[in-house]
Amino acid sequence: xxxxxxxxxxxxxxxxxxxxxxxxxxxxxxxxxxxxxxxxxxxxxxxxxxxxxxxxxxxxxxxxxxxxxxxxxxxxxxxxxxxxxxxxxxxxxxxxxxxxxxxxxxxxxxxxxxxxxxxxxxxxxxxx
Numbered sequence: 001x002x003x004x005x006x007x008x009x010x011x012x013x014x015x016x017x018x019x020x021x022x023x024x025x026x027x028x029x030x031x032x033x034x035x036x037x038x039x040x041x042x043x044x045x046x047x048x049x050x051x052x053x054x055x056x057x058x059x060x061x062x063x064x065x066x067x068x069x070x071x072x073x074x075x076x077x078x079x080x081x082x083x084x085x086x087x088x089x090x091x092x093x094x095x096x097x098x099x100x101x102x103x104x105x106x107x108x109x110x111x112x113x114x115x116x117x118x119x120x121x122x123x124x125x126x127x128x
Contacts, residue, residue, distance in 0.1 A: 003029045004049035004119050009039040009065060010083070011057050015103075019052050019083070022107045026114035036060025040068060048078060049119050052110070053097075055084040063093065070096050079117040081110075 006028040010016040013034070020030040028050065033039045036057040043051075043065070051069065055062035062082065069075045084090050085103040094100060099113060 003027060005046070006030050006050040006052065006114065007039070007042060007046075007048040008032045008052045009034075009036070009057065009062065010052065010054045011035060012054075015054075015105075018107060019105070019110060022110040023050070023052070023114050025107075026111045027118055028114060034058075036062065036065055039065050043069065043072075043075060047074060050079045050081070050114060050117055052081050052083055055082060055086060055089055055093075063089070066093060066096055081113065081117075083110075 006023040008016050008019045008030055010019055011034045016032045016034060020032055023030050031042065033042055037059040040060060053062045053065060066080060069078055069080060079098045081099045081101060082090055082093055082097040083101045083103060083105050087102050090100045090102065
């Protein structure tokens with residue numbers, strides 16, 4: 001079976017690499033984009049299984065990307081983990097995100113959460 005695909009939308013280079021490595025450790029192939037407009041372009045062309053979404057992005061905010069994902073019928077089943085340093089903004093998104101992580105995010109925390117959302121095993125669990 002092909003690996004599930006995770007899209008990391010994070011403008012901070014080091015954080016995006018940590019997120020990608022955690023997701024790879026959970027069994028995902030990863031793509032990294034570092035701006036909101038690039039994320040929208042990517043999502044118009046592809047359908048990932050999981051999105052890790054920062055809210056503070058250049059050009060298009062993460063809140064707009066989350067709205068796009070939830071309003072496009074092709075993307076509504078995508079799991080979205082919001083990763084942000086802004087708990088007040090995150091609280092307002094609880095009904096649209098599958099999970100919210102407040103930065104700093106621990107490598108193991110993200111890896112384990114991504115495993116729970118993996119489509120590679122029945123029920124979304126991936127106990128590799």
